Amino acid sequence: MDRQTDDQRIPRELKIKSTLFKDTIAACATAFGNAGVAIIRISGNKSLKILKKIFSPKLSKLESRKLYYGKIINSKKEVIDEVLVSYFKAPKSYTAEDMVEIYCHGGFVATKRVLEKVLKEGARIARPGEFTERAFLAGRIDLTQAEAIADIIYAKTEKSQKIAEEQLAGSLKNEISKILNLILKVHSQLLLNIDFPDEDIPQITKKEIAFKILKPQKLLKEMLDGASLGTIYKEGLKVAIVGLPNAGKSSLLNALVKDSRAIVTDIPGTTRDILEEQIEIKGILIRLFDTAGITKTENKIEKEGILRSERAIKESHLLLVVIEKEKDLEKFLNLLRPEIKQVFKTKEIFLIKNKIDLNKGFKKIPAKGLNILKVFKTAAIKGIGIKNIEKEIFEKVKNKDTTEGVLITNLRQKNLLEITLKYLEEAQKLAEIGETEDKILQELDSAKNSLDKITGEVVVKEALDKIFSKFCIGK
Numbered sequence: 001m002d003r004q005t006d007d008q009r010i011p012r013e014l015k016i017k018s019t020l021f022k023d024t025i026a027a028c029a030t031a032f033g034n035a036g037v038a039i040i041r042i043s044g045n046k047s048l049k050i051l052k053k054i055f056s057p058k059l060s061k062l063e064s065r066k067l068y069y070g071k072i073i074n075s076k077k078e079v080i081d082e083v084l085v086s087y088f089k090a091p092k093s094y095t096a097e098d099m100v101e102i103y104c105h106g107g108f109v110a111t112k113r114v115l116e117k118v119l120k121e122g123a124r125i126a127r128p129g130e131f132t133e134r135a136f137l138a139g140r141i142d143l144t145q146a147e148a149i150a151d152i153i154y155a156k157t158e159k160s161q162k163i164a165e166e167q168l169a170g171s172l173k174n175e176i177s178k179i180l181n182l183i184l185k186v187h188s189q190l191l192l193n194i195d196f197p198d199e200d201i202p203q204i205t206k207k208e209i210a211f212k213i214l215k216p217q218k219l220l221k222e223m224l225d226g227a228s229l230g231t232i233y234k235e236g237l238k239v240a241i242v243g244l245p246n247a248g249k250s251s252l253l254n255a256l257v258k259d260s261r262a263i264v265t266d267i268p269g270t271t272r273d274i275l276e277e278q279i280e281i282k283g284i285l286i287r288l289f290d291t292a293g294i295t296k297t298e299n300k301i302e303k304e305g306i307l308r309s310e311r312a313i314k315e316s317h318l319l320l321v322v323i324e325k326e327k328d329l330e331k332f333l334n335l336l337r338p339e340i341k342q343v344f345k346t347k348e349i350f351l352i353k354n355k356i357d358l359n360k361g362f363k364k365i366p367a368k369g370l371n372i373l374k375v376f377k378t379a380a381i382k383g384i385g386i387k388n389i390e391k392e393i394f395e396k397v398k399n400k401d402t403t404e405g406v407l408i409t410n411l412r413q414k415n416l417l418e419i420t421l422k423y424l425e426e427a428q429k430l431a432e433i434g435e436t437e438d439k440i441l442q443e444l445d446s447a448k449n450s451l452d453k454i455t456g457e458v459v460v461k462e463a464l465d466k467i468f469s470k471f472c473i474g475k
């Protein structure tokens with residue numbers, strides 16, 4: 001298999017050493033705005049020195065992890081703000097460096113003035129994610145845990161936050177270490193074969209090697225199987241509402257969000273762009289896309305709307321096909337380009353028979369080779385039948401949740417797991433055909449390397465920058 005270039009990789013030990021000489025950083029850890037309290041964070045060797053310079057009263061001893069009441073003062077001993085402060089002695093702090101936190105008044109002015117004073121005394125403003133990056137570089141957390149912190153901050157639902165909390169506690173890190181140990185075991189047995197070919201030590205056969213590589217592959221596959229559900233928990237279940245113009249798509253969306261943000265009119269084709277609304281059903285994020293009515297048109301704007309609808313259809317996990325008459329489903333399908341019609345055959349569909357207040361006697365509709373999971377009867381403008389749709393959407397996600405292990409929610413991690421699996425498959429293939437130990441070892445080395453990249457044991461600078469730039473400042 002193709003091997004990636006190793007030039008940019010920086011072993012973590014080197015990075016750790018470099019952190020010892022890092023400057024002291026500071027930032028506001030809370031969001032700027034009108035609030036009761038704001039927290040200014042300082043990390044680095046000079047943290048305590050800076051605090052002592054700007055804090056009144058002068059304290060002879062500042063114990064770690066205790067709260068102290070006082071004032072932040074300027075050089076003329078004028079009060080900048082009344083605060084609480086706390087000192088976290090290294091390594092027992094978020095960054096594993098010496099840290100100080102100042103709890104000042106919220107709002108722009110007080111926070112800004114306290115932060116400015118800290119910077120004036122020798123700290124520099126932190127980059128986004130730099131506190132967490134330091135915690136990683138110091139070896140307090142691994143990369144999966146650093147990513148989990150960002151996931152907690154940006155979690156949109158309880159469920160995704162819970163997954164991230166588990167990852168922060170080390171669930172993914174432990175699973176990876178389990179796989180890594182299995183690989184290392186085979187690795188060392190192969191080395192024994194090479195190093196002591198003629199000794200009395202029993203040699204492991206290639207057949208045994210091939211067998212032993214199965215277990216880590218199985219674990220990787222299980223993790224990858226759960227990845228699509230993990231993405232749904234994190235990014236939300238994408239649901240596209242489709243159907244002929246005027247079927248009641250916008251009304252259905254409105255009923256689902258119990259709001260009125262979608263424009264509802266009786267002029268066909270008014271939803272030219274895609275409207276997205278997010279709702280939460282029992283902790284699961286549902287992203288609803290109201291698509292433009294798919295209809296033949298020469299109108300340039302409507303054409304663009306149709307293209308966007310098609311994209312939403314392709315990317316969605318579930319389609320809500322809204323019809324108001326029996327013949328609408330066929331009519332609608334006939335309007336689709338063959339490529340999109342094909343997409344409909346593979347997607348899971350909820351068929352919504354809308355406007356039952358006008359048309360009570362819906363006849364049976366042939367499924368037309370579609371994967372229709374459920375059929376609903378609704379009167380969207382009256383909110384009838386909506387609860388049932390919500391319930392079934394929730395059940396659909398819940399039924400997929402059969403994984404007991406770690407849920408992968410992160411694309412970077414997923415890609416690296418896939419790469420690892422490919423190397424292991426290759427190693428197994430080589431073992432099965434009786435290739436040399438060296439060749440099998442090469443594949444195992446590469447597998448180990450990609451696992452190391454997940455945890456950050458081996459890091460590529462660009463990857464680090466990308467991960468930490470996603471954080472907010474102060475974290």
Ligand code: GDP
Nearest residue numbers: 245246247248249250251265266355379380381
């Ligand atoms: P869209 O073009 O598919 O988005 O359809 P709209 O939601 O804009 O609805 C088109 C028209 O049908 C509007 O006049 C709605 O008030 C009406 N409508 C939507 N749902 C229902 C329903 O359940 N019952 C009745 N009677 N009218 C509805």
